Amino acid sequence: MARMTMIEAIRDALDVAMGADPSVVVFGEDVGYFGGVFRCTAGLQAKYGKTRCFDTPINESGIVGAGIGMAAYGLKPVVEIQFADYMYPAYDQIVSEAARLRYRSAGQFTCPMVIRMPTGGGIFGGQTHSQSPEALLTHVTGLKTVVPSNPRDAKGLLLAAIEDPDPVIFMEPKRLYNGPFDGHHDRPVTAWKSHEMGEVPEGHYTVPLGKAVLRRQGRAATVLTYGTMVHVALAAAEESGVDAEVIDLRTLLPLDMEAIVASVNKTGRCLVLHEATLTSGYGAELAALVQAECFWHLEAPVRRVAGWDTPYPHTHEWSYFPGPARVAEALRQLVEVA
Structure with a gap:
């Protein structure tokens, strides 16, 4: 290794x-x-x-x-x-x-x-x-x-x-x-x-396409994310105090719906996180799928955290990115919904 x-x-x-x-x-x-x-x-x-x-x-x-x-x-x-x-x-x-x-x-x-x-x-x-x-x-x-x-x-x-x-x-x-x-x-x-x-690992091995992985176990909420935002989600879960489960999708298409449904049905709450702009971002598809497949298990509306709906801001790059503080606050608000 x-x-x-x-x-x-x-x-x-x-x-x-x-x-x-x-x-x-x-x-x-x-x-x-x-x-x-x-x-x-x-x-x-x-x-x-x-x-x-x-x-x-x-x-x-x-x-x-x-x-x-x-x-x-x-x-x-x-x-x-x-x-x-x-x-x-x-x-x-x-x-x-x-x-x-x-x-x-x-x-x-x-x-x-x-x-x-x-x-x-x-x-x-x-x-x-x-x-x-x-x-x-x-x-x-x-x-x-x-x-x-x-x-x-x-x-x-x-x-x-x-x-x-x-x-x-x-x-x-x-x-x-x-x-x-x-x-x-x-x-x-x-x-x-x-x-x-x-x-x-050295030499040849493969990670199958279309299979998500659990990065952090939790009971209070599920965070669906990928790429860079996986690390933001892990940091936010610790910072928020919320017992959040973090799913690293790895492959966006084909999507591992089995892993998503199992996690959201367990926690009853879902936050979708990505770096791209919010409107028509990939998170909208995730939110729609979760609503359709997990509706009877949801205890709160699916929440999205993403980049601003603006052209990419050069000088405000680190404000544009969803950071642990912004995601942590969203997690706290998500679990407070009765």
């Missing part, structure tokens, strides 16, 4: 996949010689050559389009969109081609590709480097959407995504690349290398 950062775990997953399967190819802007802006692909070109790990022009639609063609041909491309904010020029390729290839070809072609994209804020990147567009992707039938919260899951989920026969969107929270944090500032509380979630 090695201790890794999320960056190292992602790099290790790619190395394991490329070493085991010559059909796995990695490409995107700066991922080859430079090793990616976050260094997730550092050393892969030197090890596997320029035909299996290579740089592309600044052309997201071209990157994704080339990946779709390679996937249809029989390769397993893992393409990187340098920031999730840059996916919009490729959105038509993702939605109209990658997601629909199996259906529109009546199963003659599949699209076994992974689209990696760093997501969320935490680096003071402003409006074009900090967005969380998962709701736009989970809306699309034919895509799977994954958001890990720690290095161990990042490696296992990425290997599972590479082996999946259909397109997977793999969203990597930038604030978690180098370590967990307390939600109040951008410096990690402790490095992943000294944190239990930073313990990563």
Whole structure:
């Protein structure tokens, strides 16, 4: 069991996949010689050559389009969109081609590709480097959407995504690349290398897509969350004094409804937490599903805590994020509802 950062775990997953399967190819802007802006692909070109790990022009639609063609041909491309904010020029390729290839070809072609994209804020990147567009992707039938919260899951989920026969969107929270944090500032509380979630098995293993995990047991309320906000939820549960259960969804589509229903039926109260803006965010889907599936067990309305409904505020980044104090107050209010 090695201790890794999320960056190292992602790099290790790619190395394991490329070493085991010559059909796995990695490409995107700066991922080859430079090793990616976050260094997730550092050393892969030197090890596997320029035909299996290579740089592309600044052309997201071209990157994704080339990946779709390679996937249809029989390769397993893992393409990187340098920031999730840059996916919009490729959105038509993702939605109209990658997601629909199996259906529109009546199963003659599949699209076994992974689209990696760093997501969320935490680096003071402003409006074009900090967005969380998962709701736009989970809306699309034919895509799977994954958001890990720690290095161990990042490696296992990425290997599972590479082996999946259909397109997977793999969203990597930038604030978690180098370590967990307390939600109040951008410096990690402790490095992943000294944190239990930073313990990563060596070699090949997978974390199944579509399976949530219980991060904290509780009886008073359930917090449904993913990615960066898992750590905020854990901190908020301690700060609030509420006996909250925290569910890390890990995969947003397909969704582990069995785990959600079991937890909410047990606690009778549910708080949905995410970093993206509130209106039409992924939390709205979660709230609707919980209301539909757990109505007779609910003791209070489902509550949502999310980012502001504003363009991404560069100078007020840490106020925009739901932090432990805001989530703790929401938990207290939730359990006070008679």
